[in-house]
Amino acid sequence: MKFVKKTDIIIIILLFVVALVSYFSYKFIFSDVPAVAQIYYEAKLVRTVDLSKNEDYTFRLAENEDVLIHVFVDGSIAFEESDCHDKICINSGKLDTVGQSAACLPNKIVIKIVATTYSDDKPDLIV
Amino acid sequence: MINKSLCIFMVLVIITMISGCGGKQRYEAQYLDVFDTYTQIIAYTNSQKEFEEYSEYIHDELLEYHKLFDIYNDYEGINNIKTINDNAGIQPVKVDSKIIDLLKFSKEEYVITNENVNIAMGSVLKIWHDYRTKGTEDPDNAQLPDFNELENASMHMDIDKIIIDTEDNTVFIEDSEMSIDVGAIAKGYAVEQISSDVKAKGLENALISVGGNVFAIGGKGDSNESWNVGVQNPDENSDESNVCITAIKDVSLVTSGDYQRYYTVDGVKYHHIINQQTLMPSDYFSSVTIICTDSAEADALSTAVFNMPFEEGEEFINSLENAEALWVFKNGEVKYSADFEKYIKQ
Numbered sequence A: 001m002k003f004v005k006k007t008d009i010i011i012i013i014l015l016f017v018v019a020l021v022s023y024f025s026y027k028f029i030f031s032d033v034p035a036v037a038q039i040y041y042e043a044k045l046v047r048t049v050d051l052s053k054n055e056d057y058t059f060r061l062a063e064n065e066d067v068l069i070h071v072f073v074d075g076s077i078a079f080e081e082s083d084c085h086d087k088i089c090i091n092s093g094k095l096d097t098v099g100q101s102a103a104c105l106p107n108k109i110v111i112k113i114v115a116t117t118y119s120d121d122k123p124d125l126i127v
Numbered sequence B: 001m002i003n004k005s006l007c008i009f010m011v012l013v014i015i016t017m018i019s020g021c022g023g024k025q026r027y028e029a030q031y032l033d034v035f036d037t038y039t040q041i042i043a044y045t046n047s048q049k050e051f052e053e054y055s056e057y058i059h060d061e062l063l064e065y066h067k068l069f070d071i072y073n074d075y076e077g078i079n080n081i082k083t084i085n086d087n088a089g090i091q092p093v094k095v096d097s098k099i100i101d102l103l104k105f106s107k108e109e110y111v112i113t114n115e116n117v118n119i120a121m122g123s124v125l126k127i128w129h130d131y132r133t134k135g136t137e138d139p140d141n142a143q144l145p146d147f148n149e150l151e152n153a154s155m156h157m158d159i160d161k162i163i164i165d166t167e168d169n170t171v172f173i174e175d176s177e178m179s180i181d182v183g184a185i186a187k188g189y190a191v192e193q194i195s196s197d198v199k200a201k202g203l204e205n206a207l208i209s210v211g212g213n214v215f216a217i218g219g220k221g222d223s224n225e226s227w228n229v230g231v232q233n234p235d236e237n238s239d240e241s242n243v244c245i246t247a248i249k250d251v252s253l254v255t256s257g258d259y260q261r262y263y264t265v266d267g268v269k270y271h272h273i274i275n276q277q278t279l280m281p282s283d284y285f286s287s288v289t290i291i292c293t294d295s296a297e298a299d300a301l302s303t304a305v306f307n308m309p310f311e312e313g314e315e316f317i318n319s320l321e322n323a324e325a326l327w328v329f330k331n332g333e334v335k336y337s338a339d340f341e342k343y344i345k346q
Helices: A006-028 B004-019 B048-069 B081-086 B097-112 B119-137 B147-154 B186-200 B293-305 B312-319
Strands: A035-041 A043-050 A057-059 A067-071 A075-082 A101-104 A109-115 B023-036 B038-045 B164-165 B172-173 B206-210 B213-217 B229-231 B242-248 B252-257 B264-265 B268-271 B284-294 B325-331 B334-336
Touching: A075 A101, A075 A109, A075 B186, A101 B038, A109 B023, B004 B264, B023 B048, B023 B097, B038 B048, B038 B147, B048 B097, B048 B147, B048 B186, B048 B206, B081 B172, B097 B164, B097 B172, B097 B293, B119 B147, B119 B229, B186 B213, B186 B252, B186 B293, B213 B293, B229 B252, B229 B284, B242 B325, B252 B293, B284 B293, B284 B312, B293 B312, B312 B325
Parallel strands: none
Antiparallel strands: A035 A043, A035 A109, A057 A067, A067 A075, A101 A109, B023 B038, B038 B206, B164 B172, B206 B213, B213 B252, B229 B242, B252 B284, B264 B268, B284 B325, B325 B334
């Protein structure tokens, strides 16, 4: 009787392959993007903005064109223009930290900063 | 054969471990239709379905409280606070016991806070509200309220003229010029009631925020770690988004600040928390955060302490057993009450 059987080796190799594949797929899926902005319209996620691209641009949602959203080079995002009456959305300023959010109630739009990888250390909420 | 089965079994075990099966999962929901603010619910439950049952329950309850405590809108078949205001000086109004309880609580807080949070200020707050709304819509012609108008309104904010009949469940405002505004207390009160209701239904790990009125039910999922709630830096030009990150469990956190609800007249910002003595926005601080076991009290205290000079507020908070405070001054300086530190994330 041999000390190491052929199937044992197969199992070991298989474990190794699975570990390797999961490690890289994990790295790939949760790449080093620190955070993304999720944009909700009427409580539905309608757009996800990558904040790590060092780009400066503005856009409007197809679902509601009354609000202009600005993405900044430094990886922050803000409500820039809105036809709402209280402008609380604009007053909320730039958002760039996981847990931050701002809403334009009259226009039913929410911007929320979320982590691409969940970690216990990051704030759950900023108020 | 045995080895082959073992091999398959091992692979299955590994896959299960990778996908993180078992234990509670984190879910989030949000609503825009209650208390004119943004509501977030984060919870750990065993399934999405379980989460949805709880979040829908919370949402339904919030909608009910919202209608009852509304001062701007009528709802068919409901007597709410607007109904009470509309009948000021005319007749008592029969209302839901939730309104009775809220008003009784508000009267108690008026006494406890040395008159620094007053729900009878409706007539003064309405003037500011109207000027703020107009000034935001048309910034070039934004104006400050006429001081005589404010002073006249301030003759009608005697909280003792709100007559609560707990036997008949009626409320009557004796002064026809007076009106109730529960903006400083209603959200916290609703969050407190709903949190305890949903806890009784079995929800163990959740963070509920109704426009910054936060309640932490238990900790985070299976690990039961504290929830991390950041206190926003009022200075939006600063690199730091937070002035402090708290670690909280089974307590409420509420912030009152000058940096969201405001309008600008001749380059000066005027926010929404109005001081009863000066009839102008309180200008001691940029924000005050209260951590307290009771969310309704946390809400009332945050407004009250925002209206007090620092020394008075500090002494007041340190005299309370179940509350701590954090002050952010206009120059960015931060101060804490005696035991606030135990809530700061290490």
